[in-house]
Amino acid sequence: MNIFSLFKCKWWIPLLLGIYCFLYTTKSLAREKSGIPDSHWLSSSPYHMLGMTQSIVITGTVSDSQGVLPGVTVSVQGKSTATITDYQGKYSITAMATDVLVFSFVGYTTLNIPIGGRTVVSVSLQEDATQLQEVKINAGYYSVKESERTGSIAKISAATIEKQPVNNMLAAMQGRMAGVNVTQTTGVAGGGFDIQIRGQNSLRAGGNEPLYIVDGVPFASEVIGNSNTTGVLPRSASPLSIISPTEIESIEILKDADATAIYGSRGANGVVLITTKKGKQGKTQYTANVSRGTGTVTRFMDLMNTQQYLEMRKEAFANDGITTFPTSAYDVNGTWSPTRYTDWQRELTGGTSELTDVQTSVTGGSQRNQFYLGANYHKETTVFPGDFNFNRTSVRGNFSHASEDERFRANFSVGYTMQGNDLPATDLTRDSRILAPNAPALYDAEGKLNWENGSWNNPLRLLYASYLAKSQSLIANSQLSYRIVEGLDFRTAFGFTDLRHNERRTNPSTLYNPSLGFGSSYSSLYRNTNNRQSYSVEPQLDFNRQWNDSKVSVLVGGTFQQQEGNQLILFADGFTSNSLLNTLAAASAIYVVADDASQYKYQAFFARANYTYKDRYILNLTGRRDGSSRFGPGKQFATFGAIGAAWLFSREAFLANNSILSFGKLRASYGTTGSDQIGDYQFLDTYSTTSNGYQGITGIQPTRLFNPDFGWETNSKMEIALETGFLKDRIFLTWAWYDNRSSNQLVGVPLPGTTGFTSIQANLDATVANSGTELSLRTVNLQKKDFSWTTDFNISFMKNKLVSFPNLAASTYKNQFVIGEPINIKLLYHYTGINPETGVYTFEDVNGDGVLTAEKDKKTIVDFNPSFYGGLQNQLRYQRLRLDFLFQFVKQQNYSNDYIFARPGLLSNQPVSVTDRWQQAGDVTAYQMYTTSSNSDAGKAFNNFQASDGVVTDASYIRLKNVSLSYDLPQNWTGQLQCRLYVEGQNLLTFTPYTGTDPEFKTTGFLPPLRMLSAGVQLTF
Template identity: 60%
Template sequence: MKNLSLNKGRPSCLCIFIFVLLLSNQIIANELTFRSYTKQSQQQITGTVSDALGPLPSVTVMIKGTTISTVADEKGNFSITANSTDILVFSFIGYATKEILIGNKISFNIVLVEDSTQLKEVTINAGYYSVKEKERTGSIARITAKDIETQPVTNVLATMQGRMAGVEIIQDSGAPGGAFQIKIRGINSLRADGNEPLYIIDGVPFSSETIGSNQTYNGNPSLTSPLNSINPGDIESIEVLKDADATAIYGSRGANGVVLITTKKGRGEKTTFAVNTFTSYGTVTRMLDLMNTQQYLAMRREAFANDGYTEFPEYAYDVNGTWDQNRYTDWQKELIGGTSEIHNLQASVSGGGSATQYLLSGTYRTETTVMPGDFNYGKGSVHFSMNHRSEDQKFKLQFSSGYTSQKNKQPTVDLASISRTLAPNAPALYTSDGELNWENSTWTNPLGVLKGEFIAKINTLNANAVLSYNFLPELQFKTNLGFTDLSNNESKTEPSTMYDPAYGLTSHDSALYNSLTDRQSWIIEPQLNYRLTLGNSQFDALVGGTFQNQITSRMYQLGSDFSSNALIHDMTSAALTSVALSDETVYRYQAFFARINYNLNKRYIINVTGRRDGSSRFGPGRQFANFGAIGAAWIFSSASFLTNNKILSFGKLRASYGVTGNDQIGDYQFLDTYTSSGGNYQGVNGLQPSRLYNPAFGWESNKKFEIALETGFLNDRLYLTSSYYLNRSSDQLVGIPLPATTGFPSLTANLGATVQNSGLEVTLRTINFQGKDFSWITNINISANRNKLIAFPGLATSTYRNRYVIGQSINIRKVYNYLGMNTNTGIYEFADANGDGVVTASNDLTEIADLTPKYFGGFQNQITYKGLQLDFLFQFVKQKNFGYYPSSPGDFGNQLSNVTQHWQQPGDQAPYQPYTSGDNSDVVGAYFKYSNSDAAIIDASYIRLKNISLMYDLPLPTLNKLKCKLFIQGQNLLTFTSYNNGDPELAYAAYLPPLKLYTAGIQLTF
């Protein structure tokens, strides 16, 4: 046994001896290496490290291959002794590691880029301050330029569709330059124009109020969108602030959320040129399945027979032989079935030195329409930014500006509705000699309306400067200065050539509608920031003020009686002119705000914000209001009881509560105002009262509560966020109806109605695979919002009694209760709610149709393999909507093909009534009740391949400074839905649907 023990001991002693010998050799080798290293030519290397938001402290700076390192100070400054042949390695958690060869330089300005795999370490923009993702106490959704560059869109809201929890975005129309709707956590206000969020571009508020006049364009559901002035290619990131903790610092402007848009900035010292160009081709996403000529004529013949006609009347050109009954035209293909062509070119140059960096970019975009005719949308923009730091790093200047010029020339009428109702055997569009065919005045040629034009010319300037000075390392004074200028000129022409020449109209009957809008705004925001660290505690304090002034001038004119249609665009050439509206409004706003943030041990965080607002939109004594919020977070994953946990890598519980406000009511609503009567008495224009004085006119308020849980598992390879919110908006600013004897239809005032929004939001991010050459990341978000009217004093006796119901959503429609079809008569029947023997709109609209989506979201994937990157996004919505009901089947107009399933004789079970040409009032009346009944509400849910992008980095030689990236993209490519009444995204099938886009392009950097 002793020998055995001794034999065991010998190898142990031998191992120890060998280890000591190797260690001694390594120490000697290191000593020789160090001496050799120090003998080389060394120099002091200095510089700063920053990210997109400013200096980055605590960055590790190491000489590659050695143990020599240093750490950047609180200002991002570093100093290290190294040789010219050394490589410096810059690393910091949450950022991609960067390596720099020293060479002949002794000073560096290093910019680190956030690493998308370190989600909770990303720094996000919260408006007046920035915060790490893991330390935020509020609800903020974010997308970056990486998400935006995969989408060939022109409106900034389009880039956000399906990518943010709680943010619902709907495209109004597929027409070039069309607008989008945005709802952040539901609808808060009873006023349609009171639900817009606040837009901030580089710290400057951007007014989203609709510009233009309904007089100039009535073909689309919305007017020109001001947000088209923001070029998506110039955007670095978009943050959406949703809860009270995030929005209360914006006070009265944060009730409906805040959209923060940060534009791209210059980085680095190397001069870099970049060119990005692409071409897209677009077609309508979905067409309706309509009747062909045989089906249509059979319907019309049976309709007249049902109405007792033995011969077709003279006006029934489609069936009485006037029109060719063997002719068939697919009018959807003819009128909206064209191909839109989009060309986009963007070029930029950036560079600078260690103290100053700049970026200058320009973009030009043209877009045609799917409708016939020479119509197009063009947009050109210039973006410039500059950053400068003083040598002592105390003074910093940031300047950014953007100028956009748009011209949108479109037909005055959306042809989508016409294309779906025109008889399939209607005449040819042109005669044999190429002129418009009016077929002996038997129809209205749809191309006639294309003679009229809607032209919008919009020029927008945004400028922002931020000056800051650090009096102490912990104390910074900053001033934000901003200016915006918008000029909008819209016109609609109605030349006499739009109409049938048989009418005998001349240029003296032509008309021009003109809308001029100019809006200028400036803002000044001085701020003081203080940061104090005491042991494990960190305090951040912010105080500041806002002073804003906005002036809007409008003039709506009408001109007629032109000597020639060639002069129709010139208002001075009209013999008769009139001014429908001419005014100038001034909006003044001032506020003082503060924030205190306390962080204990990087684990317990409290954030308190407050703001006192003053708005000129309210009367004396009601102009000021206080808003505020408190948010708290507990990062429980850093607690001692989870120290050795290998599953949960991050865990945070946060909650917030606060009050925000709303002053989106327009200017001078509390005053008694007068407008021109439009009349003339003895050569003098008269005035008439247009609004009553209301001194009690005050703020809307929105109380918001949220609780959320954020968790990361397996080193954050799976990151899950779940949140519940409850918002209540009260003191609704609406028009209270007045008796006709007062001479005014309504009085704008605060109504005691309260609207509640509650919901759940879930986001999930998974790193499915991450290797050297291959990675796969998935992002999923889903939101479910419930809207409810919980109070409305005097609702039963108000004019809103048929619009709202307490306990129901404000996004409802009251409809008839459909009982079914009487199989003996074939006529629809509806419930007589009050039992008076007559079904009427005033008494029997008793059923509730809630059109609020049950849930919506997106499923996004990013897959990379070496130089290839594939991104695709599926957007999904669970919702109901009204079907498409243009007119009673049998009338003069095409129908859906399934209308052939109709009642013909007693006992038939069919979805549609007997045909009528319009003479059977019982059938017609029942049909329109049906279109406004619960039977007309159908499933409009859909899953859409919203976006797909494939990019490839060409493997060019390493010595070549040129980088080339090829890409193909698609937008709205596939839609899976049971909704057969058009595009399910649109609220009404009569408008042009969104377009399906195919895109190819190239990016060059050198």
């Protein structure tokens, strides 16, 4: 029986469980408030009662270098009296005047403070890096101490995320994790990011996405938009923008086989674990955070002014032997003013984006019941002219309960987000770079768009086309656990996600030059509706046992997931009026571009066994049996697994009295994971409707061939790592080497044209290898009562290589891949300079036949993968003042301006560097002669130049990625209210030899990442 038949479309099941948890929590809290608090019960122990006549009430505040510290255990030495600090770091405990108070908290040095008759004892705890090794981190289905993990896991916390004025959580990860490379694809809010965890495994561009897990629920990261309706975004809207960064408690990245194998097929490209904020024990705490900021383009290109531009145009015509300017050459034939100058970059992209963020939350609870409720609002405008914005509103709640005997536990979390993206339908960045500097004014004397008698296409016409996207997302999760006997727990997790996305793009007739005479019948509309629902159930059995020097942990469980989606894309044109452009009934014709429904079913059974001997020898075994509906009969199931081991050699007897080495661990892992990221129904015969019907009847045509042998892609991973801490872990160094190999590639295998198909989806016996070295260094440079300074550094060296590809030379991929080289390469002509006699670009004729051809002469290999990347972060504190800043760096190559711009000499502006051109025989210059003709020798040479290594340049950079400066007001000023003032910046400074707008940016013609500055206040009471 299919387990989904029990709750298909029953999204109310996790919701009812959550309501139950909430009601039970409320009831328990009320009951507990009517009785004696636990802390008072503890302080009423027999030991206390014996000395009642000599006891006093001690109060105080516990803090650390970052501020007040909740959750600290405060106990009386030698007695059972204990309590914990609340969310303001305050505590109250009853003790004798001669007692000693013990302050302890994981990650901090324990303090023993004599009371000495005082009634107020406030202390400041110091971080203990050695104790930080005891902090548990999220490994997905289980948690593990940092010191005892056998896999490779990187983490950033809310404290880091909240210091960055970003609208997407992936932006907060840039430069902070070894082996994790994140690049931004656009500076427009709501746009996407590319993330690669230890390189590219798949030959397919869309096959390298990691698995995202939000509070234990799989979250589909496939794009939700469509290229016909996407607007200014170079790729469709990122579904991850729906999750507000301010809601996140931590992000863990699972990288190696030991860490990812428990996710089986879904962990081939790494796993991103997102944990949202939850309630914590203590006094109810209210927090409000408000910030305002601005965003601007980081820098503009140095383009030609009017004089330089007109000189280029006239010289180009002269080089082509044209003495009379054509009627279409409005810039030089007298139609446009030769003295006019407009800086189009500042005119079209020089605006200021305004950023607004508001967050509120309430949290608290008792030892057995905690709750969290939060709401967030984010709004961001654009740098383009006009009133456009991206906005997001979200609410999130989390409720947890534990029974009095702590055998039963329940947790429910739910988050709902509404997102709106109202943007121009076209990015104006490209126009801002290529418009002639003497082009006409944007508006005429009457304030209307100026068309200059039809002689140009006013760029502001593009703003008449609109893009609007609205999304609603619901993520709910219930987790129930029951301790059957000591050491044996049964858990079940229920997850549900619902994503509804609607977007439209309008193209009114006002987009077109009035001289063309187009009416409203030329207006058109694209509409895209995309809905996606996912259900999951994960039962688990967890066994833990310890005896003598041995500890055993065994976890077995299963995953049952079903995802359903549907998408409808419509195109309409021939509208009776532009005012009715959003009304389909007003169109004369409506076409169905796509009408797709899909269903994805996934099930798995997994097991993990961990054995620890003498707290220093650790063995971890993981296995998983996966089944996916995306493969043909007999190929739907596959088995994956991993083995990990660790040796904590610093705990050996021969190092017991060592004063230099405080921590040492050697770990290694090997295993296999898989991938089914190929989309649904790829192995089946599929059909689509024909664009042209027959006698009024729409037909269908085959689009894909059946392949019953379509199976899993496999990724084998190996890692060796060394973790060392020195001087009580004030210096902590991690070194890791890995080698990953992805085989049985899921690609389109080419077919002969006689079959009627260009390819068939199949497994190709090709292998891609990713190997590299990662280094992470953390140093506690200074740690005093009033001043502390810590530094975090990471760097990653990587090498990507196509190891094998059967019969590559005879395939359609022969001009795309080379065995032994990275898969992210380009085969280009080799540029050899400019012929000083003819003034034309020259290239290497590889085969010496006197003719330049792509197949025989494009042999120069250019690798666009970064050679290395990383980040350097510093955290400084002086009393209540804190300063954090991060430098991100990347060593890479990218296309230069010469690849982006058109041929010098055309009606298109150019970088000022193009003025260094050839003019007469003997000239040695950087650029060839100007020309307006594509058929001239110079015109043909320019086309080859843009397909050569002459347009590839060093795009390495060091960027001041983030700066955060904050100050906590003294509480003797604010009383019970805690107030933090802060200023934050993103993408502040960039040091690079790259002459384009942004070296990180790989997408031409779109707005690059912006420089963001914001200031705010956070209140807690």
